[in-house]
Amino acid sequence: MLYKKRTHTCGDLRASHVGQSVTLTGWVDTRRDLGGVIFIDLRDRYGKTQVVFNPKHSEAIHTLAKELRTEFVISVSGYVEKRPDGTDNSKLLTGAIDVLADDLTILNKAETTPFPIDDKIETNEDLRLKYRYLDLRREPMQKNLLLRHTMYQITRRYFDEHSFVEIETPVLMKSTPEGARDFLVPSRINPGKFYALPQSPQTYKQILMVAGYDRYFQIVKCFRDEDLRADRQLEFTQIDVEMSFVDESDIQTIVEGLMQRFMKEIKGIDVAVPFPRLTYKDAMEGYGSDKPDLRFDLKCADFSTLVKESGFKVFTENVKKGGVVAGFAVPGGAAYTRNQMDNLVDFTKSLGVGGLAYIKLTEKGIESAIEKFLGNDVCMKICEAAGAKVGDNVLIVADNWQKTYTTLGTLRLEIAKRMNLIDDNKWNLHWVVDFPMFDYSEEEKRHVAMHHPFTAPNPEDAHLLDGDATKARARAYDLVMNGNEIAGGSIRIHDSSLQSKVFGLLGIGPEEAKMKFGFMLDAFRYGAPPHGGIAFGFDRIAMLFAGAKSIRDVIAFPKTSSGVSLMDDNPSTVDTKQLDELHIKLK
RNA sequence: GGGGUCGUAGCUCAGUUUGGUUAGAGCGCUUGCCUGUCACGCAAGAAGUCGCGAGUUCGAGUCUCGUCGGCCCCGCCA
Numbered sequence: 001m002l003y004k005k006r007t008h009t010c011g012d013l014r015a016s017h018v019g020q021s022v023t024l025t026g027w028v029d030t031r032r033d034l035g036g037v038i039f040i041d042l043r044d045r046y047g048k049t050q051v052v053f054n055p056k057h058s059e060a061i062h063t064l065a066k067e068l069r070t071e072f073v074i075s076v077s078g079y080v081e082k083r084p085d086g087t088d089n090s091k092l093l094t095g096a097i098d099v100l101a102d103d104l105t106i107l108n109k110a111e112t113t114p115f116p117i118d119d120k121i122e123t124n125e126d127l128r129l130k131y132r133y134l135d136l137r138r139e140p141m142q143k144n145l146l147l148r149h150t151m152y153q154i155t156r157r158y159f160d161e162h163s164f165v166e167i168e169t170p171v172l173m174k175s176t177p178e179g180a181r182d183f184l185v186p187s188r189i190n191p192g193k194f195y196a197l198p199q200s201p202q203t204y205k206q207i208l209m210v211a212g213y214d215r216y217f218q219i220v221k222c223f224r225d226e227d228l229r230a231d232r233q234l235e236f237t238q239i240d241v242e243m244s245f246v247d248e249s250d251i252q253t254i255v256e257g258l259m260q261r262f263m264k265e266i267k268g269i270d271v272a273v274p275f276p277r278l279t280y281k282d283a284m285e286g287y288g289s290d291k292p293d294l295r296f297d298l299k300c301a302d303f304s305t306l307v308k309e310s311g312f313k314v315f316t317e318n319v320k321k322g323g324v325v326a327g328f329a330v331p332g333g334a335a336y337t338r339n340q341m342d343n344l345v346d347f348t349k350s351l352g353v354g355g356l357a358y359i360k361l362t363e364k365g366i367e368s369a370i371e372k373f374l375g376n377d378v379c380m381k382i383c384e385a386a387g388a389k390v391g392d393n394v395l396i397v398a399d400n401w402q403k404t405y406t407t408l409g410t411l412r413l414e415i416a417k418r419m420n421l422i423d424d425n426k427w428n429l430h431w432v433v434d435f436p437m438f439d440y441s442e443e444e445k446r447h448v449a450m451h452h453p454f455t456a457p458n459p460e461d462a463h464l465l466d467g468d469a470t471k472a473r474a475r476a477y478d479l480v481m482n483g484n485e486i487a488g489g490s491i492r493i494h495d496s497s498l499q500s501k502v503f504g505l506l507g508i509g510p511e512e513a514k515m516k517f518g519f520m521l522d523a524f525r526y527g528a529p530p531h532g533g534i535a536f537g538f539d540r541i542a543m544l545f546a547g548a549k550s551i552r553d554v555i556a557f558p559k560t561s562s563g564v565s566l567m568d569d570n571p572s573t574v575d576t577k578q579l580d581e582l583h584i585k586l587k
Numbered sequence: 588g589g590g591g592u593c594g595u596a597g598c599u600c601a602g603u604u605u606g607g608u609u610a611g612a613g614c615g616c617u618u619g620c621c622u623g624u625c626a627c628g629c630a631a632g633a634a635g636u637c638g639c640g641a642g643u644u645c646g647a648g649u650c651u652c653g654u655c656g657g658c659c660c661c662g663c664c665a
Binding site: 030032033034035036037038039041050052054055056069070083084086087089091092095098112113114115116122123124125126127129176178179180181199200202224225226227228229230232347350351352410439443448449450451452453454455488506550560561562564566 | 597621628656657660
């Protein structure tokens, strides 16, 4: 099709262009047909420009323009004219001028869209996802994708400046035990064998260290076949980093530098480094989370010793079993009605604990259903320990250490949301360090790596690997921004005998270790430098900078929480012929 | 695997508590009028598988059961 190509974008024209003959291309954003004269706002990703069709100027073009409808794609030519006095539109950057049309080509018509191409988001998300190309036409979404673009550029520039090498690693890799469920890819050429999509390029980047590329980075897609969340997709993007001859502080310094630059170039905010460090234990016992949001207070306190001799069986028996009784004070929470408290108790129970106890501290003193068990004195001591003031309400959970604190952590966030305690203009960045090496998995009846199996133990705790391994701390660190884990990494094991030992603790015997990770153990025998690294959750950072509620809003083509892409109806069934070639038979 | 919540016109929603007239509103859409609008205005009109399927009932958008889908959370996510 022949048509005039644009001379300017829809965001270009200013008063200085008045008198010029121009051509614009784009989508009809809105039309205002006044009968005699027709106005349209023409939109492309650079902006909007008002085009005027006036029969006095061109009768034929004005007649053709009557056909224009929203989202038609056109090429329009005309003269840039200064708008008549008093008709400027200060909402548009191009609002001082309009284009008086004398030529028009309708490049493509458009059906009425299923939802308006509008800045306001009030359309259901499933509809937006089904018609993603329309959703992505909206300015807020274009801004989000441009933000991502900026982040890619900042990242590449930053790491290049610091002598990092960008290296691509395979997408078809070896399936490894441990960690998230792999996405498997059958091999046609090797019947019965499978590749896996990377949960992360972990093994490759460590081997690159052995190969001498002592500063590596990559912006890379990772895949985990786990349930989705607002901040979790099946496929997501990491900034993957690995460095040799370093310790924790070297990695953290590099990370802090990148975050500083992101904050400066994207948000215009100077952040101080180094970021505060918080131990895993303090994070959990203080805020009930290994990624606490420190933009607000609500700090937890341990009441176990206060209540262990009390008459309240739920508490005493829990403490006797080695559990914890803990909680935090809600400022002004004594004003909660019975209904609000019932609601909060139900919410807490839905998290999988027995219940939620509470003590209101009012001007009249203690108000609590458990006062008759604990006694006034203990209740007062609990209030004191929680730092409660008159008018506050101390929420208390009793269960094992893990359950108590994670429940309090979830509760803490819920309270903060309900009471509007979170200042959206605040940016809180901090490290969480001293993670345990291992978690005990009830399900699998064995230790599992808290970070991953290549994480080095804290040298001070190395002896614990032969004893109570669960007490051993790892050289792992997470970066937390506004309550979101946005990066996590560790110093790695670079010694094959220590690596074998850790595999053993994870229940991976020598045979299995050789089969699954033999290549790595081999590599470590040929001069592996001390090394460590980190990986950023790119989508999460983009989400936070965009002020979005979900990473779906910063991903061009995301999947629903059931892992479906509504636009292209994916995943879908395949032909038997395809399965045959892959030597696969469906159950 | 579990809990919560939502599903009514193209879109956003009201109506469901207490079953009962022809299922409404705003926006959008179509048509007509309108020469400086920019949320254009005015007038008229079209538009519904009340997610789907059973059941209860004289009668179901409304009640019951099941099911599908979106979103949030727990588990899971080294």
